[in-house]
Amino acid sequence: xxxxxxxxxxxxxxxxxxxxxxxxxxxxxxxxxxxxxxxxxxxxxxxxxxxxxxxxxxxxxxxxxxxxxxxxxxxxxxxxxxxxxxxxxxxxxxxxxxxxxxxxxxxxxxxxxxxxxxxxxxxxxxxxxxxxxxxxxxxxxxxxxxxxxxxxxxxxxxxxxxxxxxxxxxxxxxxxxxxxxxxxxxxxxxxxxxxxxxxxxxxxxxxxxxxxxxxxxxxxxxxxxxxxxxxxxxxxxxxxxxxxxxxxxxxxxxxxxxxxxxxxxxxxxxxxxxxxxxxxxxxxxxxxxxxxxxxxxxxxxxxxxxxxxxxxxxxxxxxxxxxxxxxxxxxxxxxxxxxxxxxxxxxxxxxxxxxxxxxxxxxxxxxxxxxxxxxxxxxxxxxxxxxxxxxxxxxxxxxxxxxxxxxxxxxxxxxxxxxxxxxxxxxxxxxxxxxxxxxxxxxxxxxxxxxxxxxxxxxxxxxxxxxxxxxxxxxxxxxxxxxxxxxxxxxxxxxxxxxxxxxxxxxxxxxxxxxxxxxxxxxxxxxxxxxxxxxxxxxxxxxxxxxxxxxxxxxxxxxxxxxxxxxxxxxxxxxxxxxxxxxxxxxxxxxxxxxxxxxxxxxxxxxxxxxxxxxxxxxxxxxxxxxxxxxxxxxxxxxxxxxxxxxxxxxxxxxxxxxxxxxxxxxxxxxxxxxxxxxxxxx
RNA sequence: GCCGACGUAGCUCAGCUGGUAGAGCACUUCACUCGUAAUGAAGGGGUCCGGGGUUCGAGUCCCCGCGUCGGCUCCA
Numbered sequence: 001x002x003x004x005x006x007x008x009x010x011x012x013x014x015x016x017x018x019x020x021x022x023x024x025x026x027x028x029x030x031x032x033x034x035x036x037x038x039x040x041x042x043x044x045x046x047x048x049x050x051x052x053x054x055x056x057x058x059x060x061x062x063x064x065x066x067x068x069x070x071x072x073x074x075x076x077x078x079x080x081x082x083x084x085x086x087x088x089x090x091x092x093x094x095x096x097x098x099x100x101x102x103x104x105x106x107x108x109x110x111x112x113x114x115x116x117x118x119x120x121x122x123x124x125x126x127x128x129x130x131x132x133x134x135x136x137x138x139x140x141x142x143x144x145x146x147x148x149x150x151x152x153x154x155x156x157x158x159x160x161x162x163x164x165x166x167x168x169x170x171x172x173x174x175x176x177x178x179x180x181x182x183x184x185x186x187x188x189x190x191x192x193x194x195x196x197x198x199x200x201x202x203x204x205x206x207x208x209x210x211x212x213x214x215x216x217x218x219x220x221x222x223x224x225x226x227x228x229x230x231x232x233x234x235x236x237x238x239x240x241x242x243x244x245x246x247x248x249x250x251x252x253x254x255x256x257x258x259x260x261x262x263x264x265x266x267x268x269x270x271x272x273x274x275x276x277x278x279x280x281x282x283x284x285x286x287x288x289x290x291x292x293x294x295x296x297x298x299x300x301x302x303x304x305x306x307x308x309x310x311x312x313x314x315x316x317x318x319x320x321x322x323x324x325x326x327x328x329x330x331x332x333x334x335x336x337x338x339x340x341x342x343x344x345x346x347x348x349x350x351x352x353x354x355x356x357x358x359x360x361x362x363x364x365x366x367x368x369x370x371x372x373x374x375x376x377x378x379x380x381x382x383x384x385x386x387x388x389x390x391x392x393x394x395x396x397x398x399x400x401x402x403x404x405x406x407x408x409x410x411x412x413x414x415x416x417x418x419x420x421x422x423x424x425x426x427x428x429x430x431x432x433x434x435x436x437x438x439x440x441x442x443x444x445x446x447x448x449x450x451x452x453x454x455x456x457x458x459x460x461x462x463x464x465x466x467x468x469x470x471x472x473x474x475x476x477x478x479x480x481x482x483x484x485x486x487x488x489x490x491x492x493x494x495x496x497x498x499x500x501x502x503x504x505x506x507x508x509x510x511x512x513x514x515x516x517x518x519x520x521x522x523x524x525x526x527x528x529x530x531x532x533x534x535x536x537x538x539x540x541x542x543x544x545x546x547x548x549x550x551x552x553x554x555x556x557x558x559x560x561x562x563x564x565x566x567x568x569x570x571x572x573x574x575x576x577x578x579x580x581x582x583x584x585x586x587x588x589x590x591x592x593x594x595x596x597x598x599x600x601x602x603x604x605x606x607x608x609x610x611x612x613x614x615x616x617x618x619x620x621x622x623x624x625x626x627x628x629x630x631x632x633x634x635x636x637x638x639x640x641x642x643x644x645x646x647x648x649x650x651x652x653x654x655x656x657x658x659x660x661x662x663x664x665x666x667x668x669x670x671x672x673x674x675x676x677x678x679x680x681x682x683x
Numbered sequence: 684g685c686c687g688a689c690g691u692a693g694c695u696c697a698g699c700u701g702g703u704a705g706a707g708c709a710c711u712u713c714a715c716u717c718g719u720a721a722u723g724a725a726g727g728g729g730u731c732c733g734g735g736g737u738u739c740g741a742g743u744c745c746c747c748g749c750g751u752c753g754g755c756u757c758c759a
Contacts, residue, residue: 110754122688123753217754218686225756229686232754264694273732273750331758376759381684382750384757394759481759493759530759562716589716597720611718623719640719 003059015057022053022203025065035067037202038077050077052145052200068209068239075238079104081143081190081202082133082211082237083111088193089132090233094119099195100164100221100230107247108236112219114164114228121231126213129233137208141191143201147184153196164221165196210244211237254488257634259540260387266545266602268536268553269388277385277392279533284553287582288536289395291551293373295425295661296397296529303418305371305399310351312375316341321506322350323442327475331378348374349500349525352400353507356521361511366521367403367411373532374398388537389492395532401524402509408499408522412458412480415497419482419528423494425658426539426548427633428484431491432464435472435479442476443502451499452478474525476502482528486542487632494535495528544634545603546625550657556583557604558620559595561611568615572608572645579649580656583608596623600638606652607638618645 001017005024015023021039025032039055042048042062050066050073057063066074083102090097090113097119102111115121148156150173157165169185176182188197190205202208212235219232238244255261263269268285271278281289297307316334319325324332324346333344345351352370361368377393384390401411423430434455437448455478459466466480473479479498485491500523503509510518529535539547549555556576560569569585576583584604586595592609599607607623614620622643628635643651656662 120687124688215753216687219755220685223756225685229755231686234754271751276750378758381757383684383686383755385751390758396759398759496759527759534759559719561718564716589714591715591717591722592719593717594721595719600720607719609719613718621719638719 003057005057005059006062008062008064018056020054020056021051021063021065024057024063025053028065032065032067036065037068037070037074037207038066038200040064040066040073050200052143053203054145076104077200077202078207078209078239079109079237080197080200081205082208082235083109084143084188084190084193084195084197084201085133085136085205085208086111086129086213086233086235087113087195088136088191089129091193092132093129096161098162098164101168102195108214108234110219110232110234112221112230112232114221114230121216121233123216126216126233130211130213133211133213136191137205137211139191140204140206142204143199144189145199145201146187146189148187149184150182153185153187157196168196208237209239210241211235212244212248250488254490257488257541257544258387259389259537262540262545263387266553268540271387276382277380277390279388279391285536287553288539288547288551289532292529292532292536295550295657296373296422297371298661299418299422300371300399303369303414304367305369308352308355308370308372310345310348310354310372310374312345312377313337313342314345314350316343318350319343322503323476323506324350327440327442331380333377333379344377345374346376346378347525348372348376348396348398349400349503349523350507353503353509353523356402356509357507361402361521363404363511363513363519366511367401367407369399369401371397371399388533388540391531391533394534396527397529397532397535399526401526402504402511402521403524404511404513404519405522408454408524409458409461411524412455412497412499413462415524415526415528416458416462416464416480419495419497421660422528423482423484425660426542428494428542430494431483431485432459432466433469433472433481433483434459434466435469435474435481437478438471438473438475440475441473443505447501448478451501455480455497455499474498474500476500477525479525484538486538487544487634490541492534492538494530494538496526496530498525499523500525542633546605546627546634546636547603548658549605549652549655550661552603552605553582554584554602554604555581555652555656556606556608557586557595557599557602558583558608558610559586559592559599561592561609563589565611565615569610572610572620575645575649576652579653581649581652608648619643620645620648622648 002014003017003019004012004014006012013024013027015027022033022036024039025036036053038050039053040048040050040063041057066077068074080103083104087099087102094115096116098114100112100114102109150169154166154169157169172185173182185196186198187194188199188201214234214236217232217234218229221227221230236247238247263285266284267282268288269279269281272280300307316325319332328346332346335342352372355370356368374396375393376396380390380392403411420430436452459480477498477500479496481493482495483491483493503523504520509521511521513519558569558573560566566587573583573585588595596607605625609621609623619642622641623638624641625636625638627633628637
């Protein structure tokens with residue numbers, strides 16, 4: 001008897017009955033057999049499944065032997081191996097430790113432990129644990145798989161006091177489909193350690209060629225804040241020391257992009273203990289904020305939005321009516337004024353509703369689109385604050401669209417298109433998520449059905465790919481969330497488009513239809529940047545502080561070679577300022593090298609060196625920042641060019657705004673804030 | 684909010700086992716007048732996060748707050 005399996009290149013391989021992945025690898029070549037980590041097995045029409053090399057193969061399956069070169073699938077195996085080795089070391093070092101779970105994750109692995117009474121783990125303990133792990137890896141302990149009946153496994157772990165494992169077994173049994181009840185569970189043993197585990201694992205622990213424990217953190221059992229806090233140890237593992245070092249270098253590079261560091265180094269914003277979670281914007285940071293706001297304003301206006309501005313403090317009655325009191329109170333700030341309870345707005349919608357309600361509306365008025373750079377306050381728990389990315393007061397690039405039900409799809413479509421247009425300014429790639437009804441919600445099931453269907457319809461109608469994120473909607477309606485991936489592969493949530501049939505009901509919104517009957521409008525809540533604060537944080541990290549010219553607080557620095565060139569430098573500066581360029585003059589009694597160094601550290605896009613030569617020829621020696629070819633945004637190099645002053649002005653004029661914004665400049669030739677800046681300059 | 688770590692000059696950090704604070708950068712002044720990433724010298728600057736406690740004596744040890752960082756839960 002023999003079996004046949006198919007290899008990735010299409011050839012068929014005949015093996016003895018009962019042959020394993022390891023046998024298959026050996027049949028292909030001795031080198032492969034040595035390098036093999038696991039095997040990916042695919043039955044007809046099903047997803048490939050990675051299994052141990054020691055598992056017997058079924059006839060007819062397609063197989064792929066995984067080695068160090070097989071990418072994420074193989075990495076996942078050895079990272080899972082490493083998690084087991086970590087647990088092995090922990091059991092030896094901390095007798096009585098209870099084990100929770102230890103899976104591989106995108107960048108490595110972790111294991112959650114419930115440490116014995118009185119034991120605390122800190123980063124300082126990691127080297128000792130690593131050392132213990134190294135001993136187990138050096139011993140090349142085999143991963144032996146065994147199966148135990150559910151009751152035997154339960155008994156075994158209960159006897160060892162491994163309560164979490166018992167709970168896991170009960171869960172495995174409970175979540176199994178009725179037609180395929182779970183009879184047995186698998187266990188893996190390496191050296192002295194046995195763990196409940198589905199596998200797969202490498203043949204032995206020596207497959208872990210390079211690893212490192214990274215940090216200690218707290219994590220709730222099962223991610224539930226009502227359950228015990230466990231101690232989580234994070235680590236990562238690779239097939240070579242070199243890859244591990246490269247990984248460390250990537251982490252280091254990510255730290256250099258940290259917007260909190262950039263905010264301080266570039267003097268853009270700061271935080272104070274006196275108002276946790278609230279940025280103070282410096283003049284330079286405010287320049288970015290304002291440029292972004294005015295671009296946003298121009299784009300909104302071009303798309304039929306009307307800007308409004310509403311109060312931040314409201315009678316609590318409003319929040320009772322909106323449902324925020326019921327569902328969102330924990331996140332709100334309240335105060336008492338002359339015996340009246342008042343609350344700071346955490347969202348702008350009820351405010352915009354007041355404007356909608358201020359007049360009788362006709363179907364002819366719809367859709368009504370109100371936009372507001374609205375300041376909202378949300379009491380975020382202290383532990384979640386994070387620079388600009390998670391703050392307690394937020395300036396949302398908010399808008400609310402009031403429309404009729406049959407306008408919903410078109411309005412959502414337009415919002416999506418608007419979003420793409422904005423993201424294009426920064427070359428962002430977006431990913432879409434549709435979030436559906438959460439457990440904490442208001443409104444009828446029927447309403448949720450309609451709202452979810454309308455959003456899905458708008459996405460489908462445009463053939464947009466999206467993921468469904470069940471249960472993650474806002475309390476008043478489902479939403480489409482827009483995520484971007486930044487220069488170094490991290491994902492951030494930007495905008496959100498939320499459909500709401502609920503607020504209009506609660507606030508008794510009406511419009512007169514063509515039939516002269518009263519109808520209830522639908523509300524669309526949308527923010528595309530998310531918030532100006534978070535968006536600027538994301539931009540800083542994405543561009544590593546090397547902001548596009550139009551956002552750069554200082555666009556050009558003029559560096560006279562020495563004092564005699566100062567007069568010409570002045571003239572250059574005046575000329576550029578007249579053209580609306582934000583420039584600075586470095587008249588310090590410092591060397592040229594010093595001025596250039598300081599300007600580059602400030603990430604100023606244009607450094608204009610002027611001396612007697614340039615003065616004589618009406619030119620500048622421009623040191624221009626350029627993105628390095630093939631490098632992600634934020635990795636820049638500088639090159640020098642001699643340019644006529646006129647030509648430079650023309651170039652800056654061309655580069656000053658992205659095409660789509662430039663087209664929207666007001667007849668005066670400038671965006672509103674610029675015009676204002678000019679006036680102030682004259683004063 | 685929860686777990687852990689941390690909090691010393693504007694920034695980055697040193698300060699061993701308790702004996703009343705230091706460096707580099709930044710800042711100020713002076714000299715240098717400089718050609719594409721740091722000229723030199725001098726000087727000023729500290730409630731050692733806050734409040735209690737232990738001690739003859741606390742930046743250092745203990746407790747309680749606050750903040751920050753890494754996670755978890757949550758989230759634009």
